[in-house]
Amino acid sequence: MVGIEEVARRAGVSPSTVSRALRGRSGVSDRTRQRIAELAAELDYSISRSASGLATGRTLCIGVVVPFVWRWFFGQIIGGAEQVLRAAGYDLMLYTAGDVESRERFFRELPVRGRVDAVLVLSMDLTEQEADRLRGLDMPLGLVGHDAEGFSSVHIDDRLGTRLAVQHLINLGHRDIAMIQGLEPRPLGAVAPIIRREAFVRTLHDNGVEQRPEWMVPGEFSIAGGERAMDRLLAESHQPTAVFAYADELAMGALRSLRRHGRSTPEDMSIVGFDDHEMSEYVDLTTVAQPVRAQGATAARLLIDQLESNSRESTVVPVPIELVVRGSTAPPRRSAEW
Numbered sequence: 001m002v003g004i005e006e007v008a009r010r011a012g013v014s015p016s017t018v019s020r021a022l023r024g025r026s027g028v029s030d031r032t033r034q035r036i037a038e039l040a041a042e043l044d045y046s047i048s049r050s051a052s053g054l055a056t057g058r059t060l061c062i063g064v065v066v067p068f069v070w071r072w073f074f075g076q077i078i079g080g081a082e083q084v085l086r087a088a089g090y091d092l093m094l095y096t097a098g099d100v101e102s103r104e105r106f107f108r109e110l111p112v113r114g115r116v117d118a119v120l121v122l123s124m125d126l127t128e129q130e131a132d133r134l135r136g137l138d139m140p141l142g143l144v145g146h147d148a149e150g151f152s153s154v155h156i157d158d159r160l161g162t163r164l165a166v167q168h169l170i171n172l173g174h175r176d177i178a179m180i181q182g183l184e185p186r187p188l189g190a191v192a193p194i195i196r197r198e199a200f201v202r203t204l205h206d207n208g209v210e211q212r213p214e215w216m217v218p219g220e221f222s223i224a225g226g227e228r229a230m231d232r233l234l235a236e237s238h239q240p241t242a243v244f245a246y247a248d249e250l251a252m253g254a255l256r257s258l259r260r261h262g263r264s265t266p267e268d269m270s271i272v273g274f275d276d277h278e279m280s281e282y283v284d285l286t287t288v289a290q291p292v293r294a295q296g297a298t299a300a301r302l303l304i305d306q307l308e309s310n311s312r313e314s315t316v317v318p319v320p321i322e323l324v325v326r327g328s329t330a331p332p333r334r335s336a337e338w
Contacts, residue, residue, distance in 0.1 A: 002043040011036050023088035023304060061091045063116035067098045067124055071221060072277060073292055077122055077144055080296030088304050107133050118303040125191040140306035142299045152302040152314040154295045156321050158192050161288040162199035164323040165272040169242040170207050173331045178215035178240040180229040180250045196246055215240055219250040226253025234261055241332040242270040248277035248287055266330035276324060284327035295319055
C-alpha cells in the first residue's frame with residue numbers, strides 16, 4: 001500500500017504537509033492542497049480513519065445541524081464542509097431542524113452526544129438556552145451565518161449586502177422599489193431575513209425614498225414563491241419599477257412571472273437578487289455574490305483545526321461580498337403606472 005511518504009515525495013513536500021492538506025488544516029496553500037489531493041487520489045492513498053480514531057479516542061465524525069436540506073444555499077454549504085471533512089478523514093452526520101417540533105427535540109435530546117467530535121450549525125440564530133446546551137457538550141462548535149460566544153463562526157454582512165443591492169437600484173434612478181422577502185413570520189429564529197428587511201427599509205429612508213408596505217411581499221424561499229410574489233406585485237394598481245429579492249431563487253421566480261405577464265427585464269422592471277446562485281449568470285441576474293460553498297469549507301477547517309490542536313479557542317471569520325452587475329438592472333424606462 002502507498003504510504004504518506006510516497007505522496008510527499010511525489011508532491012515535493014514533507015509528510016506533515018501532506019497530513020495537514022488532507023486533514024483540511026491551515027498552513028497549506030490552496031494550490032498545494034489541490035496538488036496533494038490529486039496525487040493522493042491518483043495513488044489511492046487516504047488517511048486511515050480507524051487508526052486515527054483508535055489513537056485519538058474520537059468518532060471522526062462532525063455533526064451538522066441545518067434547518068433545510070432542499071434549498072440550494074444549504075446544499076452548497078454542506079457540500080463545501082463535506083469535501084473538507086472527507087479529505088481530513090472525517091464523516092459528516094446531518095441533523096435537520098426545519099420545524100418547531102424537530103428543533104425542540106434536537107436541543108432537548110442532543111442526539112449528537114457521543115456520536116460526533118464537533119458540531120456545526122448552519123444559519124440558525126440560536127437562543128441562549130440552545131447555545132448553552134451545545135456548549136455543555138464540551139466540544140468544538142461552529143456557526144455559519146451568525147455569531148455566538150464559544151462558537152467559531154463564518155458569516156457575511158447581510159446589512160452591507162442589502163445596502164449594496166438597494167443603493168444600486170437607487171443610483172440607477174429607481175424610486176419605486178419593492179422587496180420580495182423570505183418567509184413571514186420570522187422562520188425558526190433565522191435572523192438574516194429580518195436583517196435584510198431592516199436594511200432594505202433603512203437604505204430607502206437614508207435616500208429619501210418612500211417605503212410602501214404593500215410592496216414588501218413574502219416569497220417562501222423558492223422559485224415558485226418568488227413567482228407568486230411577483231404576481232402579487234403585478235396585481236397592484238401602482239407597481240414598482242425595481243425589485244430587490246431576498247435570494248436569487250426568489251429573483252428567478254420573479255423573472256418567470258414577468259415573462260409570463262409579457263413584461264421584460266430590465267426594460268419594464270429591474271431585478272436584483274442575493275447569493276450569486278450558480279444559475280444567476282445564465283439568467284443574467286444582477287446579484288450580491290457571497291462564496292456560499294467556501295463558507296462551509298472554512299467552517300469545517302476551523303473545527304478540524306480545533307480538534308487537531310485540542311483547543312477550544314473560537315475564531316470569527318468575516319466573508320467578503322460584492323455586487324455583481326449583470327443585465328437585469330437598468331435605469332427606469334417608463335413610469336410605475338401601468
